[in-house]
Amino acid sequence: MTAPQRGYSATKDQLTARLRRIEGQVRGIEKMVDDDRYCIDVLTQISAVQAALDKVGLGLLDGHARHCMHEGARTGRADEVAEEMMAAIGRLMKRG
Amino acid sequence: MTAPQRGYSATKDQLTARLRRIEGQVRGIEKMVDDDRYCIDVLTQISAVQAALDKVGLGLLDGHARHCMHEGARTGRADEVAEEMMAAIGRLMKRG
Amino acid sequence: MTAPQRGYSATKDQLTARLRRIEGQVRGIEKMVDDDRYCIDVLTQISAVQAALDKVGLGLLDGHARHCMHEGARTGRADEVAEEMMAAIGRLMKRG
Amino acid sequence: MTAPQRGYSATKDQLTARLRRIEGQVRGIEKMVDDDRYCIDVLTQISAVQAALDKVGLGLLDGHARHCMHEGARTGRADEVAEEMMAAIGRLMKRG
Numbered sequence: 578m579t580a581p582q583r584g585y586s587a588t589k590d591q592l593t594a595r596l597r598r599i600e601g602q603v604r605g606i607e608k609m610v611d612d613d614r615y616c617i618d619v620l621t622q623i624s625a626v627q628a629a630l631d632k633v634g635l636g637l638l639d640g641h642a643r644h645c646m647h648e649g650a651r652t653g654r655a656d657e658v659a660e661e662m663m664a665a666i667g668r669l670m671k672r673g
Numbered sequence: 674m675t676a677p678q679r680g681y682s683a684t685k686d687q688l689t690a691r692l693r694r695i696e697g698q699v700r701g702i703e704k705m706v707d708d709d710r711y712c713i714d715v716l717t718q719i720s721a722v723q724a725a726l727d728k729v730g731l732g733l734l735d736g737h738a739r740h741c742m743h744e745g746a747r748t749g750r751a752d753e754v755a756e757e758m759m760a761a762i763g764r765l766m767k768r769g
Numbered sequence: 770m771t772a773p774q775r776g777y778s779a780t781k782d783q784l785t786a787r788l789r790r791i792e793g794q795v796r797g798i799e800k801m802v803d804d805d806r807y808c809i810d811v812l813t814q815i816s817a818v819q820a821a822l823d824k825v826g827l828g829l830l831d832g833h834a835r836h837c838m839h840e841g842a843r844t845g846r847a848d849e850v851a852e853e854m855m856a857a858i859g860r861l862m863k864r865g
Numbered sequence: 866m867t868a869p870q871r872g873y874s875a876t877k878d879q880l881t882a883r884l885r886r887i888e889g890q891v892r893g894i895e896k897m898v899d900d901d902r903y904c905i906d907v908l909t910q911i912s913a914v915q916a917a918l919d920k921v922g923l924g925l926l927d928g929h930a931r932h933c934m935h936e937g938a939r940t941g942r943a944d945e946v947a948e949e950m951m952a953a954i955g956r957l958m959k960r961g
Contacts, residue, residue, distance in 0.1 A: 585951040589706060596703040603699055607692040610685060616737040620761040623730045627723055628769025631958055634719045639951045641712040646934055646943035655934035660872040663927045665716040670919055670958055671863055673724025680852040727862055735855045742838055742847035751838035756776040759831045766823055766862055767959055781898060788895040795891055799884040802877060808929040812953040815922045819915055820961025826911045833904040857908040865916025
């Protein structure tokens with residue numbers, strides 16, 4: 578939980594903190610829409626939330642991939658696990 | 674506000690409703706992470722939020738583009754407005 | 770054709786030159802695959818081509834949007850044109 | 866090379882064939898630009914090429930992930946390999 582982080586890896590606490598921030602950003606966008614703020618400024622905030630969500634996604638994927646690589650060969654489920662992971666990455670790339 | 678909608682266009686009420694739903698989805702993802710839910714399932718939810726945010730972004734952009742096309746020539750700011758819009762689209766495509 | 774460019778706008782010659790370069794990059798990726806080059810290096814090249822294609826797409830869209838804003842109100846087709854443009858942007862964001 | 870394929874996995878021959886098709890599609894887009902074809906139609910082709918490139922990227926990544934999961938634990942390089950893979954996925958998601 579307190580280990581120094583490299584690349585995209587993230588602790589559960591870090592992921593939770595990022596998601597809470599994202600929740601606040603989404604609320605901010607709701608308020609911007611409600612206040613009829615300039616469209617382009619709202620779009621900039623949406624892009625920021627998407628970048629933050631990508632980062633959460635990559636953090637989760639990183640932990641998953643590390644775990645799978647450590648366990649993969651041992652459990653004999655490497656192919657199944659890789660397939661499932663690729664499908665998730667495909668969805669992230671296409672965004673749903 | 675109550676006009677029938679085509680394509681990506683959306684009323685302010687629809688955008689607000691979608692953003693409120695997105696806020697709830699983000700809270701759901703926080704809970705999934707807190708509950709140590711299976712990584713791939715969390716990623717699927719993240720992709721769903723990204724798709725929903727894309728839809729809000731396209732809805733906002735649609736209203737903006739329609740407005741600009743109606744006003745553009747009249748105000749003589751067509752180039753400036755197009756440039757600003759392209760920058761916003763570029764950010765949406767790269768997500769931040 | 771020789772006008773100074775701002776933001777994403779591009780002349781036909783610039784778009785053609787970029788597409789020719791992209792064609793060469795794709796051929797380079799074919800060769801990398803053929804030579805069994807390290808997967809991660811091939812992926813980096815694919816990302817570079819995607820970024821270059823995004824740039825061509827934004828350049829085309831920019832010219833289109835400028836044209837539409839100049840013509841939109843005049844032709845009375847602003848809504849139709851905006852709808853078509855949003856659909857194209859939606860496809861670019863989801864990549865097909 | 867001839868094994869039945871599941872999900873995103875692809876043989877070298879399949880990847881080469883897809884890349885050759887993509888190269889042809891890019892040449893087609895060059896011709897469309899040269900012929901002053903309607904912008905929106907060109908954008909649709911660009912989205913198609915990007916989807917095809919995503920598929921090639923996911924195919925390469927799939928092979929890489931499977932290999933890594935089989936070898937990861939054995940070589941003791943699981944963390945390093947996961948980090949490198951996440952960076953590549955991050956670039957694919959942001960497109961360069």
